[in-house]
Amino acid sequence: MGAIGVLFRRNAIIVFMCVELMLNSVNLLLVVFSKLHSDTNAQVFVLFIMAIAAAEVAVGLAILMMIYRNTGTSDIERLNKLKW
Amino acid sequence: MGTASDPDLDLGDVLSDAIFNKFPLLCNRATKPMITQILFYFLTTLAILSAFTTVFLKNPVYNVLSLIVNFFCIAGHYLLLNAQFLAAVHIIVYSGAIMVLFLYVIMMLNLNYETEVHKSVFVKVAAVVSGGLLLLTLVGIFKEAEISATLLSDFTLGASDLGTVENIGKVLFGEFLLPFEVSSILFLAAMVGAVMIGKREIK
Numbered sequence A: 001m002g003a004i005g006v007l008f009r010r011n012a013i014i015v016f017m018c019v020e021l022m023l024n025s026v027n028l029l030l031v032v033f034s035k036l037h038s039d040t041n042a043q044v045f046v047l048f049i050m051a052i053a054a055a056e057v058a059v060g061l062a063i064l065m066m067i068y069r070n071t072g073t074s075d076i077e078r079l080n081k082l083k084w
Numbered sequence B: 001m002g003t004a005s006d007p008d009l010d011l012g013d014v015l016s017d018a019i020f021n022k023f024p025l026l027c028n029r030a031t032k033p034m035i036t037q038i039l040f041y042f043l044t045t046l047a048i049l050s051a052f053t054t055v056f057l058k059n060p061v062y063n064v065l066s067l068i069v070n071f072f073c074i075a076g077h078y079l080l081l082n083a084q085f086l087a088a089v090h091i092i093v094y095s096g097a098i099m100v101l102f103l104y105v106i107m108m109l110n111l112n113y114e115t116e117v118h119k120s121v122f123v124k125v126a127a128v129v130s131g132g133l134l135l136l137t138l139v140g141i142f143k144e145a146e147i148s149a150t151l152l153s154d155f156t157l158g159a160s161d162l163g164t165v166e167n168i169g170k171v172l173f174g175e176f177l178l179p180f181e182v183s184s185i186l187f188l189a190a191m192v193g194a195v196m197i198g199k200r201e202i203k
Helices: A002-008 A012-036 A041-071 B011-022 B029-056 B060-080 B084-109 B121-144 B149-153 B165-174 B177-197
Strands: none
Touching: A012 A041, A012 B029, A012 B060, A012 B084, A041 B084, A041 B165, A041 B177, B029 B060, B060 B084, B084 B165, B165 B177
16 A cells, blocks of 8 residues: 555655555564564564654655755655756 | 463453453353454454555645554554554554654645646556555465464464563563664664754854
C-alpha cells in the first residue's frame, strides 16, 4: 500500500507518509517472525528501525521545509531537476 | 498487567479475557480463542482501510489522521503478539512524535486541499500494476512457503514472555550494546542536521 502511495501522490509530504507506511509493514513482519522463531533479536531490531525512522523523518521534513521555503512548491513533479 | 510475573499468560489471552469479562452474555467459554481471532480480523481490516485512506484521500490532514489510526491498529497487532514493549514504544514514537511533526509541517506549509494536477493515467495504471504485482509476489511467497511439519505439530508460538521489557532489555544491553550506543550518535547527527538545515539566515 505504501509502495502504491509513493508512486501515486505528487505531494512530497504524502509520499513521505507512504514511506512510513512501508516501514511499519516491515516492523509488523519482523515482530511476527520474532514470535514464530522465539527470537528476541527481531524485536530489538524493530526498536532500532523505529529509532532510525524517527531520525529520518526529522531530517527529511527539515529538508522539505527548506525546499518549500526556497521554491514555494512541494510538488515532486516540478522538483525533478537537481538544481532549480 | 502482571505478565512479567506470570510468564504463562499471553497478552492476546489477556485481551480476550478482558473482552470476555465485559460481555459475559455474548460469549461463553468456548469462544475465547475466537475473540482473539475476531479482534485480529477487526484490527486487520481497520489497518488496511486506514492505509487506503492514507494514500487516496485529498486533504493532507485526513491522510495524517488515518495514518495515526493505522499506527494504533499496528500497535494493537503488536499487543496481540505479546510484544508489549514494542507496542508502547510504537505508540509513543510513531503516533506521538512523528505524526505530530508531520502535522506541524503540514500546518506550516498550509496545505488545505490537494490542488495537484493528477499524474497521467499511464503512471497511475503503472503504479497500481506494480503494487498489485508486489502483492501477488508476497501472497505467492507465503502460500508456497513450506512451514515444516515440526513447526506445525508443536506450534507453541514462542515463549509467552518474549516481548516483555525485561527480556528485550537483556538482549538490547547484552548483545546489541554497540548498535544502541551508535544510535545515540545517529540521533545527535540527525538533530544537528535538522537544525542546521532548517535555520533561517539572519540577513
